[in-house]
Amino acid sequence: MSALPDMTQANVTVIGDVMLDRFWSGASRRVSPEAPVPVVNVTGLEDRAGGAGNVAVNLAELGVAVSLVGLCGDDEHARALRACVESAGVRWNVMPCAADTIVKLRVLSRNQQLLRMDFEEPLNDHANDLFLRYAQQHLADADLVILSDYAKGTLQLVQSFIAHCRERGTPTLVDPKGSDFERYRGATVITPNLSELEAVVGTCDSDTELVQKTEALRASLDVEAILVTRSEAGMTLVQSDSPAQHFSASAREVYDVTGAGDTVIAAMAGCMSAGLSMQEAARYANHAAGVVVAKLGTASVTPAELQHAVAAGTAGQPSGNLSITDTLSELESLRAAGKRIVMTNGCFDLIHPGHIHYLQQASALGDVLVVAVNDDDSVKRLKGPSRPLNGIEDRMAVLSALQAVDYVVPFSEDTPADLIETVGPDVLVKGGDYTVEQIAGHEFVLGRGGDVIVLDFVPGHSTTGLIERLGE
Structure with a gap:
């Protein structure tokens, strides 16, 4: 794997469900006398961008110029979310609507999540032709578009976005949700986790069956590639023109998987927009996931962290076989790291x-x-x-x-x-x-x-x- 690509010239637009991730934390030393639940003495409050916002923040952390497009309310939570996004260097192009901003509140004690409360209402009615035209205005300069679907309704017209990008020749990466993958027909890459994939194609009892079913799905949807994230089993990339690639998990310690999928698609998109092949981009995304799950809560990966993870050793290398070009590229990076x-x-x-x-x-x-x-x-x-x-x-x-x-x-x-x-x-x-x-x-x-x-x-x-x- 070559040295970390320069992503500072890349321009990516993220469209999808935006939300505020709010964290309350404090010590818990007793059980409530009212019910068998812990009592948390809240002493800390932190807001982070969630959903598509977390994808955008991850991209910005890697040096990508990124614009965030979505729907939110005109309320205190929207202002807090905007502050999180803009402080990371993301351009805020989220359209206000009559609905309340989505909030996910997590209560933690001793780095353990005790409770999550969701405050949300469907956004489908607001994801109309007006929003479609608004969003398309922010696609003109995009080298690549990410569609981050959390099934909240912002991507009600996802097919229109994909069609628009195909007309412009702009690659689209989709983080899907639900069992209707037909909605994502014609995208460049989709990145389901294993449970999301199996909800569509059925249980996969072996790598061979996984590849066969994923390839059949890929061909039926007219997408170039499907990257399946598989938790401790790593990732599998199935492309139209290459043998399937399996990547072993690179995480040493797992503290929190919150937002890990956001990091995967952000790293994949950043590397592709910088000119890397899908295989190379997937390997970086695998390493990025290994870094972020060792952090607590919604988090992102810095270029230094990603480069260190790549150079640290051979963990996360594909268990399949690479082309000689990709092998030489990875060996170059390992040699530069003193291996x-x-x-x-x-x-x-x-x-x-x-x-x-x-x-x-x-x-x-x-x-x-x-x-x-x-x-x-x-x-x-x-x-x-x-x-x-x-x-x-x-x-x-x-x-x-x-x-x-x-x-x-x-x-x-x-x-x-x-x-x-x-x-x-x-x-x-x-x-x-x-x-x-x-x-x-x-x-x-x-x-x-x-x-x-x-x-x-x-x-x-x-x-x-x-x-x-x-x-x-």
Whole structure:
């Protein structure tokens, strides 16, 4: 993953349900004599932007120029919400209406939420053609539009917004709500959480079923991609033109998931508007989510926090396989963060204990292990027409699932010498009875001041021997 992209030239408009998130906090040392509930001595009050407002604040925190469009009342809560938004650098373009501003009041004690009270009324009647025309005025300069749906009624005419953006060629990212995803037909990306997705496509009992059902939904809705947030299981990105990507959760500690979806779509949008691919943007969004759930209440992520999360290690890396371009981009960032990159190669046709031991040893020589794998034609040239037993995608999938392995990349040549020069590892590793001089790429690595190391294989374990025993 490359260094954090410069988002300061990006311009994003957020349209959706705005609300005030209000937090009362204090100590709780006794139970009420009136009912079996704790008594909180409120000593703190804090207001934060919620809903679409939190999305906008997250974008502004990342350096994006952002405009917020929605509906609210003409009341004290609207003024408090506006103060929160504008103090973060967001342009306030929220249209006042006859309804009261939506408020979500949370009572906390010792960093634990004890109670939430919602003050709201539907906004559907106010999300009319007048509001549509008003909102469209603020789309002219947008590089990208986020539609943040909290089912409060602001996006009653969401199809009109999507159609308008498609006519202008402006990408739209939608954070959906409810079970009628047909409303979001034609959007660029939608970002449901797993429960929201399953409410539409049914229960997904495996990653394979999840991908299949998500792809079917994506195609039926004519959207380019669906990014599914899956709590402790991470995220899954399903695109129209690429294999599905699974991202493992990057959070170390989870204190509060309030607004985490807002952070995901904001980071995704900010990165896309800065020119990153959907895969790269999704990886940053995954790291951003890992940061924000470690904070209490509605929160945002700073560029420094996001960059630190990316550079801290390989947590949150996709458990699928990246393109060589994306892999090189991520390795560049890891190298800049001082990580020691180890590389090895092989056919890895049938993974056995010898492979596991060898890869664990290789991984211990640095911080990041890159495994280059011969593609099917390359294996046939080296091993004969009956090999490989497992195709390249299957072999890469097995390797990427190993804890010792961080990245897996294929190569089609007889040796990985060209790929080694492209990756530029600090350590080049090979197993078996090779000498350093016999290892492809050794001159390049040694010439850069790197190390070339030969590791012993575990006796009695080899793919050829395993095949022979299976044939007996």
